[in-house]
Amino acid sequence: MSFVFSEIPHTSTVRRQKVNDFLQSVDLEMSEDVEIFVVAKEDDRIVACGGLSGKVLKNIAIDESVRGEGLALSLMSELLKVAFREGRHDLFLFTKPNYEEVFESCGFKYIEQANHQVILMENSYNIDLYKKRLRKYKHSGDVVGSIVMNCNPFTLGHRYLVEQACERSVWVHLFVVKEDASFFTFKDRYRLICEGLEDLENLTIHEGSDYIISKATFPTYFIKDKRQIDSLYTELDLNIFRNHLAPQLGITHRFVGVEPFCAVTNEYNQQMKKLLTRPSEFPPIEVVELGRIEYGGEPISASRVRKLMQQNRLEDILPLVPPTTYALIVKMMSKEEVK
Amino acid sequence: MSKKLETAHAGTLESSDAFVRVIPINEKGIVIELESSVEEIYGDAIRALILESANAMKVDGVKLIVQDKGALDYVIKARVQTAILRATGESEPDWSMLS
Numbered sequence: 254m255s256f257v258f259s260e261i262p263h264t265s266t267v268r269r270q271k272v273n274d275f276l277q278s279v280d281l282e283m284s285e286d287v288e289i290f291v292v293a294k295e296d297d298r299i300v301a302c303g304g305l306s307g308k309v310l311k312n313i314a315i316d317e318s319v320r321g322e323g324l325a326l327s328l329m330s331e332l333l334k335v336a337f338r339e340g341r342h343d344l345f346l347f348t349k350p351n352y353e354e355v356f357e358s359c360g361f362k363y364i365e366q367a368n369h370q371v372i373l374m375e376n377s378y379n380i381d382l383y384k385k386r387l388r389k390y391k392h393s394g395d396v397v398g399s400i401v402m403n404c405n406p407f408t409l410g411h412r413y414l415v416e417q418a419c420e421r422s423v424w425v426h427l428f429v430v431k432e433d434a435s436f437f438t439f440k441d442r443y444r445l446i447c448e449g450l451e452d453l454e455n456l457t458i459h460e461g462s463d464y465i466i467s468k469a470t471f472p473t474y475f476i477k478d479k480r481q482i483d484s485l486y487t488e489l490d491l492n493i494f495r496n497h498l499a500p501q502l503g504i505t506h507r508f509v510g511v512e513p514f515c516a517v518t519n520e521y522n523q524q525m526k527k528l529l530t531r532p533s534e535f536p537p538i539e540v541v542e543l544g545r546i547e548y549g550g551e552p553i554s555a556s557r558v559r560k561l562m563q564q565n566r567l568e569d570i571l572p573l574v575p576p577t578t579y580a581l582i583v584k585m586m587s588k589e590e591v592k
Numbered sequence: 593m594s595k596k597l598e599t600a601h602a603g604t605l606e607s608s609d610a611f612v613r614v615i616p617i618n619e620k621g622i623v624i625e626l627e628s629s630v631e632e633i634y635g636d637a638i639r640a641l642i643l644e645s646a647n648a649m650k651v652d653g654v655k656l657i658v659q660d661k662g663a664l665d666y667v668i669k670a671r672v673q674t675a676i677l678r679a680t681g682e683s684e685p686d687w688s689m690l691s
Binding site: 326327330334337342357358359 | 601
């Protein structure tokens with residue numbers, strides 16, 4: 254049996270619709286963020302496909318009628334070729350636990366699972382390197398805190414949260430979400446955090462990674478508009494945190510801000526409490542929800558600052574952010590005006 | 593000879609073939625990671641062959657990740673050579689090295 258492989262770019266709407274039809278026939282939902290699909294055809298009919306989205310392989314499916322003919326390996330060869338050509342060498346994929354072996358034979362390794370329904374695999378062994386690097390920053394103590402933040406941008410609300418955490422802990426590890434999917438770039442967010450927290454002494458600021466709220470471990474986090482919360486991905490992200498990252502740093506607590514506005518973040522907080530403390534071979538991590546500080550009767554949040562930026566209300570932003578953040582916003586808005 | 597290497601690959605995952613990835617690393621030597629469908633019988637022989645092929649091309653500071661699906665020796669050798677050649681970015685190989 255011979256199969257014909259072809260690539261379908263993002264721009265080809267008609268052909269993508271055919272992929273969509275095929276995916277539906279095998280009970281899969283097409284991911285909108287797939288950039289390139291590779292499809293295998295037999296007699297002009299799609300019998301298998303797989304997609305590349307950033308560094309994640311998605312929507313990999315093979316029609317029942319052609320299974321057991323080694324098509325999976327041909328498809329993966331083609332898909333990897335496309336990914337490597339695009340310069341994506343360190344790849345991730347999500348799959349069902351019973352397909353673990355298939356992808357293992359393609360060079361992927363198991364990282365973590367969620368609810369026995371989905372597993373995350375990668376074809377590099379970067380998680381081991383990352384864990385080894387983290388170990389250097391370990392501090393011992395009764396309360397070793399952790400915070401994961403996007404800070405889009407860094408506000409006095411964030412600062413308050415970190416201050417509170419530092420007061421209650423021997424040491425605090427702050428992870429900055431690395432994915433560049435926010436209004437402010439990672440570089441800017443990271444710099445503003447470092448500058449805004451310079452004076453805190455028991456704090457390590459870590460650049461995030463693919464293993465902590467990234468498109469690889471937590472794809473739905475970045476499509477908040479859809480109000481799409483996939484509890485499986487949430488669980489996966491938290492399992493990686495508890496089983497892989499926290500043990501390297503001896504983390505005992507995780508601090509989060511109470512979330513009154515964003516459904517995704519709130520859901521994440523609630524699930525976090527449950528998952529990080531449930532019985533497991535790894536030590537529990539206590540989740541502490543901290544209240545937010547308010548200004549003018551409303552909590553200070555990054556989304557509030559972004560909204561004010563849209564409305565061009567610089568004077569209202571001033572009391573919400575540290576001087577370093579304010580300086581950047583002024584700079585960004587004066588550029589906007591020139592445009 | 594120590595050339596600057598880039599990440600590269602050659603081959604496929606299909607039966608009787610081998611998929612070879614070359615990844616530059618920040619240490620000396622050649623690291624080999626092999627996964628083979630005939631590991632029990634030929635694992636050591638394949639590792640030796642990969643190392644020999646890589647040494648012959650005088651590369652250093654690389655990791656070779658090989659997924660072998662029961663490829664014959666000359667297939668494995670050719671795939672390793674091609675992957676390394678691509679990693680060095682050269683269009684014309686030094687034929688005498690490939691023997």
